[in-house]
Each structure stands twice: as structure tokens, then as C-alpha cells.
Amino acid sequence: MAKDEHKAKDHNAAKKEAFLDGAYRINTTDDARAFYDAWANSYDDEITTNGYLTPLRCARALAQAADDLTRPMLDIGCGTGISGLAMVEAGFTTIDGSDLSEEMLDKAKTKGVYRNLWQADLKQPFPFATGTYHYLAAIGVIATGHMPPETIPRLVNLLDQGGFMVFSLNDHTLENPDFEANLHTLVDNKTITILFEEYGDHLPGIGLKSKIFILKRN
Template structure:
């Protein structure tokens, strides 16, 4: 058992209460940001689209899923490293399918690849959790033409070369940067976060 997994398994029953006390507003900010872009037709995201599927990667206790559910999205799946957190996410009632023991430092299970119109990852790209290359794992599970929205803690962004890594994916055509916001609400007065919205390009006609 990894130290992070054990920590979050133990924390799970009190997690929502504890982060509320610290004014963890990342999930709410991320979903509001997403809906602003959707309303401006910058991303193909809408709860009214038939069969629109969302994957909440490292979903924790389900805070993002609950925010998305309130916006009318109905097909939300979630993964997390912690079984304890998955239990809490199940209690939220926001998810159709939940999968535990999924480590974002490794490629996500093959049966998830290319399955989701929207991939969400909030609060995970933080110090010592995942490497920037884990962004490529988010790309894998997103449908061509689909959207990724994620956050990086400011300290993570300053310490790791996240910008360099995502730019390398853009240069190879694996990803397109749609929008971003820097130094926005994340964890009350303790920390700010950066928010990133990417498009996974649709396969080009005639491509091998």
C-alpha cells in the first residue's frame, strides 16, 4: 500500500468536513469555469448532449462529481487510488461507475481509453502526487474531439515543468490548449491554483 493511498483511506470519513473548514473551493471553481466556456461555445460540453460521458480522475470523495451533477450531467464515472475515498464518492450519489486502486502515475486501464467526452482532474497535480507526464494518461481516456479540464497547484507548477510537458504534447499534435486561468481560487487563503482546458484533436481524415 502506498503512503498516499493509506493516508487518504484513513482520511476519507472526515475528508469533506476537513476540506470545507479549509475552504477548498477548487471543485466549485473548476466546474463554474467549465460551464462559462461551454456557454461561450469554446468547448463541446453540455448536459443536454445525449450519452455525454465524463470521467473524474482521482475523484476523491466526489466533490467535483456532485458539482457536475448539479449542473445536470448524468453520466459521471470516477477513479481514485483510495478505496476509502471511492466509498465516500459512492455515498455522494453522483457517479455511475467507480473504480478504486487506480494510480494516475500509471496508464489508466485500457478499457477506459478513448471513452470520455470530458475528463476532469481536480486537485491531483500537486507536490509529490503525480508527475507532469500523467497528463498523457488523461489524454488516453478522452475521446478524439473531447475536452480535458484540470488544475495544478501553484507550487506544483513552479516546481515541475508542467508547462514544458503540456507544450510538448501540443507540438506533437496530441493536445490543443483551449484556455487557462492562473492564480485562481483553490484552497481558501492557503493556496491558489492554475486551471487548464485542453482539447484532444479529432483524428484527421486520411491519417494512417
């Protein structure tokens, strides 16, 4: 390989790592929007290369727990649609998606798995009524710098009795005890039951793991 080709390859590798690393240094909503707009073109390639497993784990676990796979789901922070695709492959049929980044949503559209897609900052009040969705999925999105710990009770409050929620918390996010503390408050006051909890591979390519949870609204 010519010297210039080596240089170009090294540069691309460095650029790829820079995106994944950068995702764990986001601080504000504006940072997140700009970051994911810029990442949209190479997101699927980079995270697939690193063996992204959390959507598959979440979709399979939710399908096992679910009562009727045709009832509507919202994929919150759907990104390029990898999470929606995993849900369809697990058998769910009616999925809407929402995300902050228009560029990520454009990629999600091309997956052809969503009934509706809409842009929203989900740190703001959620633009749909309680009970609209029987399933809420937040995969790789409740995270430090993305959506704060209080997102967990905010989402649970949008479920009718018997509704389900699946979400993941990666290793970086698990370092902040407030995420799981919010969850355990909901268990203690009997708002939810945790049906499934599993710590496993998230992005094995960079040695990162995640905990996934399936909740049911009491």
C-alpha cells in the same frame, strides 16, 4: 470553557491542519493510499472549512466549453466525490469516478452522483480504452507526490478527437516546471488546444491558489 475542552479544541485544530499540510508531503503511492484512507472521514469538513474552490471553477469552465453535457466523464482521483458533485451541479449527467483509496471511494458512493466507481492506482496503465470518456477531469490530483507530470500526456492520449480534459495544478505543483512543460509540448505538436486557463483561489483558507486548464484534443 473548561481547560480540558480548550485542550481538546486545540488538539482537533492541530489535527485538521496536519492532514492538509501532510497532503503536500506525500512521496509514494503507498503513502498516498494510507494518507487518504486516514483522511476520508474528515476530508470534506476540512477542505470545505478552507473554502475549497477548484472543483467549482473547473466544473463551471468545462460546462461553458462543453458540447454535450450527457456524454460520459471520468473523474480521475475523485476522492470523496466533491469534484463529481460540482460537475453534476454544472449540468453533467454521466460521471464515473476512480480513486486509489477505498475509504475515499466509500464516501464518494454516498454522494450519489456517480454511475460507476472503481478503485485503481492511476500511475499504472489506465484500465479503459481510448475514447471511452468524452471528458476527463483530474481535479486536485495531478500534483507533486500524487500523479507525475507525464500524467498530462497519458490522459490526453485517452481522448478521441474533440474530447475534453479539465485539470488543476496547485501552487506547490506549479513550482515544478515539468507539469506545464508537458502541457506546452502537446500544444506545440498540435495534439491539443488550450481553451481556457485561469489562476485563482484553490484553498483560500490557507492562501493556496491553483491554475485550471480546459483542453480539447485536436
